[in-house]
Each structure stands twice: as structure tokens, then as C-alpha cells.
Amino acid sequence: MAMATRILLRELDTPNIHKMDVYMKNDGYEGLKKAIGMKPAEVIDEVKASNLRGRGGAGFPTGVKWSFIPQTEPVKYVVVNADESETGTFKDRQIMENNPHQLIEGAMIAAWAIQATAVYIYLRGEYWDVAAGLDKCIAEAEKKGFVGKNVLKSGWDCPMYTHLGAGAYICGEESALLESLEGKLGQPRVRPPFPAQKGGGLYAEPTVVNNVETLANVPWIMVNGAAEYKKFGTEQSPGTKVFCLSGHVKKPGNYEAPLGSLTLRQLIFDEEYGGGVPGDKKVKAVLPSGGSGPIIPATDEALDMPLTYEDMQKLGTILGSASIIVMDEDTDIAWVAAKVTKFFKHESCGKCTPCREGTYWLDKVLDRIMADQARESDIDLIANIAKNMQGVTLCALGDFAANPIIHTVKNFPDDFKRHVGETAVTAGGSARRGAAAPAGD
């Protein structure tokens, strides 16, 4: 076989990789052993050289993030972001359920690189069963000397703990996550200081926050080296990525592939992946990064664009966490905007006025639009409310909430106009909303 194209969803190639003995037979914990034989700064350099980019949404270079940690501070933390709450995102769950040791190993390598004193894995509250599974794996790893006291006889102590959230999307934002972990309301912090700085991290200590998928890449990079890793993907988007495919596709699920090796069209239509749209309908629009990223119309140009950070930018959207939601030709995009807005209204933590008030008013006007009681001016109204939310809030949720409006109104104006006054009646208004494709279709 040619070089394996899977680094993360390895259970598909190696059954039972979630078990310690199977994992160890397949390079398991070799990356950690190698890292501990190196100086922390050398580990950071290797990860920097791989140009691994954060998989939690922002795509920030991981090695660079680690290098911000002041080595002189005695107490430091690694916090794993397993909050995964964006609609259309279910990759971290699959990694934690099926390849948990690789996450534990990756987190321990990160911890060695910054000489952390403890690792916390913050899981969304709904991942109760996943956390229980991880706790067992952590205990096994501790027995083997990979976690806890005197890790691999290096003299370095680093315990690892899971922590369950309790249902708040905002806790995926890293500073809100840290607040929540400290037992406070999950509201974002004013920055600076940033989490990597003294005063800005967990319990005010320097802290690295990384996504599950990001860290799960690290053991492979340590074992095989940055140069090998960069053979996957493109210059600006190295490595493989898990694409979460959902919505109107025949075979929704997680698919891993090197970045840039797949176009949206291949992912949606190839038998190996999505297998096409139920009822063989046309694709109308795609949300490449869940509800929070800009929506794009399914033009040929968009469908033939390779899935990378840089190419999605060319389309005016983002790859983000690669939570790709597909909408068929019958989908009412105004309904999509209304749905996503309800989400953000519910999830706004209320700390800043433009986000709290903006989501409230957007939701109110969109309700009016969806009830076919809109005025023509309501469409401009929502676009204006959304514009006034951009770039003025404490965290990116304000922008996330503005995106669905700005980009749906711009790209699908007719879907909104159909709900306006007189036309609403003649054109049948919101006859079809989301869709009711039967389950299992």
C-alpha cells in the first residue's frame, strides 16, 4: 500500500487501536518517548517545522503557540479543548472514542514541550460517556508511566484530568473555557493578558489551549518527523484533516484526507465519501465551517475548490474546523439564517452589548420574516444589525453571529424576499423550510 493517508482515524486501518496493547504495538507512546529524550525547545522546534495548524477553528500554528509560554514560570498548564459544540462538528468525539491514547500522548508531548505541571481535558458536558472512557485510558497510561508522577523516569511530574462542562457553547472559546474550569461563569476574558502569559491562563498561570484534533497529530509528527508530515497537504495547510460531513448527503460522517487532496465536489459526491445528495437533488449551498462561518453558494468554482485553509479564503469563507454542512436545492436559506441566529441568541454569554442585543434583535426580525410578515426594509435591517456586531465584541462569537446574516443576505437575497409581505403569499412563502429528508436516506 502507498503511504497511509490516515493519521487520526486510525481505527479504520487498525481495529481496536483504542486499546493500550494495540496502540503500543502500532508506535503508541513512541512519540512521547522520543520527545522526553529531547530538550523541550527541540520538541517545540519540530512542531513548528511541521507547520501544524490549530484544528479548533482559527488555524493558528501550534508550535508558535507553544513557544509563547515563558519557560521560567514554575506552574504551567496544557488544556485540551474538547468542547466541540459547533453545529456540524463531531470529529473530536470520534477521535476520543476510537483513538483516545493518541490524544493523551499528544497532550503529554505538548506538556513536556512547555514543561507543564498538569493537563486538563475540558469536554462538553454531553460527552459524559466519552469522559468516562478517557478516564480509564488515562489511568492505564498512568500505570505504564506515561502520565502522572516521574513520567518515563524523567523526574517530571504531570497528572492529567478530565473536566466536564455543562452545556454552554461559549465555553469552547478558550478564555471562557478557562473561567469555566476555574468554577466560574463561562464568560470570555478581556485580553491581554493572553492565556500563554502569566496572569492570563488557567489560575493565572501560563497555559496552552489546543483542540483535540490538533494534539492528536503530534505523536505522528514526533515519530516520523516534520519533514514527513509536510508531505501531506499543501505548503500552507500541511497534514491531514478530518472533514465532518453532514446535512443533505447520503453518507454523512467523518472523513480524513490530506488537506488539498479533495475538493468539495469529491467530498460530497464520491462514493467513498458523501455519496451524493438524497433524491439526487442539486446542492444549493455549503457551510464549510458549521453555523459560524460564511455560507457559500454551490457554484462550480466553489465545488471544485480544494479543501484547504487558503483556498476556502479565496471563496470568502473559512475552513475552520471543517464542519461541512450541505444544503440541497429545496433548502430555504432564510430559514437557515433564522435557525443559526436562534442558536447564537441562546449562546451569547451576554457580556457585551452588541452581541447580546444584536442577537436578540436579529432573532426577533427573523421570526417576523419566517412568519411571512416581513417588510422589504427588514432585510436591510438585519444586514445592518449584523454589520454593527462585527469586530466590536470581546470574543469572536459576535462575529460568528453576524456571519450567517451578512453572507446569506448577500448570496441568497431572493430567499429572504420570498417572505416579504405581498410576495410571501403569492410565492408560497416559507412552504419548505429545512427539509424532511427521511432518516437513513
Add this chain to the structure above:
Amino acid sequence: MLADKYADRIETAFAKYPTKRSAVMPLLYIAQEEYGWLSPEAIEEVASLCDLDPTQVRSIAGFYTMYRERPKGKYWLQVCTDLACALKGADEFYEQLLEELGLDHENDTTEDGTFTVEHVMCLGACDRAPMLQCNFHFDPKYDRLDMEKARKLIEEWRSEAKKK
């Protein structure tokens, strides 16, 4: 008293963190498990364990949706109706499930206290829509649901509830 009955679990929670305050979330879960919901008394118990003011604990319980400050049914069904699931008919499924159990948006718990039905945001299982979670647990049986499957599940839960 939680302190006696759950001494081990409470100690494990405290051992994880450098501050007592950080244990407030795990302790709220323990209290909810014991009492079924977070009554004012339960909140006070957690507050005194974590050396916090009850009003602080109440605001935390109110901030997070998985803590419930009203009594709930034995089977707490949370249906995801977020975008990716709604594209697969989750809104319709949720409405049908309410109707089946004689519930509506305001009255989410059956009179016999067996079921509570809520709709929630993305549960990280969008590839299995429509889906639900029962008492915070996932199960392949709760995936790709339609009313036929749901009625069978309801039957199972009902007869299980009678045995208890």
C-alpha cells in the same frame, strides 16, 4: 447528605484542582444525580462543600443548560434540533415526540414523572440525525430516529420504569 453518600467521588473531584471552587461543576452533577434536580437545598449543600456563597452557585447552575432547577422526569430526553439535524427533519421529529407523550413546549414533563422532553443545540452527533440523548447517554438505538423507532423506545422505557 452528599458529603457522606458520595465521599469518594467528592474527594476525587477536589483532588483534581488546586482550588475548591473548580469542583463546583462536578459537585453540581453529583447533587443533580442524587436529587434529580438542583433544588435550593441541593445548591446550598454544594455551596458549603465548595466554600462558596449559594447565590454564586445558583448563578453557575443557571448559566449552564445541563443543570436543571426544576424537577424532571426519570427519562430526560434531549432531542437535537440544531441546524445539521434540522436539515434531516429533527424539528418535525421533536414535535411528534412531544405530541406522542402529550407534551408541549411549556409542559415538558409527563404527569407520571416518567419523561421530560427538551430540544437542545448540537450534540456532536450530526451524522446520526435525528437523534437524542437520554439521561446524558448516547446509544446507537437513539440514532437516525423516526417515530416508529421512538415508540419502541418509549415502550421499553415505560416497562423499565415500572419495574423500578
